[in-house]
Amino acid sequence: MDKADRRASLQELLKEHPFLTDEELADHFGVSIQTIRLDRSVLQIPDVRERTRALAEHNYALVRAIGSGEIVGELMTLDLGRNATSVLTTDAAMAFSKTRLVRSHYIFAQADSLALAVIDSDRAITGLSNAKFKRPVTAGERLLARAEVLRSRAPNESVVLVETTVGEDKVFRGKFVVNTETQKRDVEAVV
Amino acid sequence: MDKADRRASLQELLKEHPFLTDEELADHFGVSIQTIRLDRSVLQIPDVRERTRALAEHNYALVRAIGSGEIVGELMTLDLGRNATSVLTTDAAMAFSKTRLVRSHYIFAQADSLALAVIDSDRAITGLSNAKFKRPVTAGERLLARAEVLRSRAPNESVVLVETTVGEDKVFRGKFVVNTETQKRDVEAVV
DNA sequence: AAACCCATTAGAACCAAGTACTAGTAGTAA
């Protein structure tokens, strides 16, 4: 394996495993640490600590928004069983890099979370959804979602309407049928 | 501010800003670095590098799945304009902690991405969706999504059917109307 | 007042994973 191959391979490897130290990389390629450092400096690849830090920082806000909270976006108001609102500030990480248009499932995620939040119940689950994305959202725009419980048909089934706006523009409208409890059997069957 | 207050406040602060070094913390609280280190050791809080590393590692897989790739899940097969399949292995981070049931928007995100991928076109955007979540998915289950283009009505509008299964079970079925190009005006209006 | 306790601070030695730089070797090409 010559220099060019190694460097190409190094870049690939770090894309997959960004937490490898120079020492580990040196072992992996059977060269010295100095060689790895030379490679990194030529390829303009920062050190592990910087890579780790950048990754963590980059992902931090995003994950907080979409992954870790029960709500995607920030819950603003909540009248349990009636209505609720939440705000989600979109950013570049949520968008296609070429067009800067926010992936629709972020918009959906905000609406879906809000629909569940307004129903509450730890066991609330989306059973059905009907969504219209009215106009594309550009990274940076602030999404205001408003959820309203339309009716609670069966004791364990509610219909929630969610409308999302950016300023004056309606960007999303979705109806969610949220189930509670009923899943018990299914859940147990799964587990 | 006494010791107890400072330590409580330290924990809160690090929850919000996990990338602060001891030096920055010392400045913030107007005490010496040693005091901060004592506090950290008593509170069992690891150092910045470890905090950063843990955060990055924890978020990495998750963000790769939902945020950074154009596809949520891994694209398995793709016959452009006809059909495609992708796999998403769910994990605890995608689920409600109490019930271990995967949040429905992850399932939606996989389907939505796949619907866009099968249509291709960098400007593809979801215009409408119609989704049914047939049974809850438990963290750890492997979601196989299959997308099929039903018809391309207008030259810039396609209808895609996505069905997601876990083993033999159907867990999701959704229809997506995907638009291409048409958004141009809106997009420019937004920017 | 003297003795004591506690939180805080200082200082030294050490570590990991680097940067930046200098210098050397081994192999190949002109």
Add this chain to the structure above:
DNA sequence: TTACTACTAGTACTTGGTTCTAATGGGTTT
């Protein structure tokens, strides 16, 4: 032989720590 390239070795220095020992300095108790 000389020259060039790739690689390696070694030193001094940096950041952000750890671990340990040893002060300070204020408040409380005796």
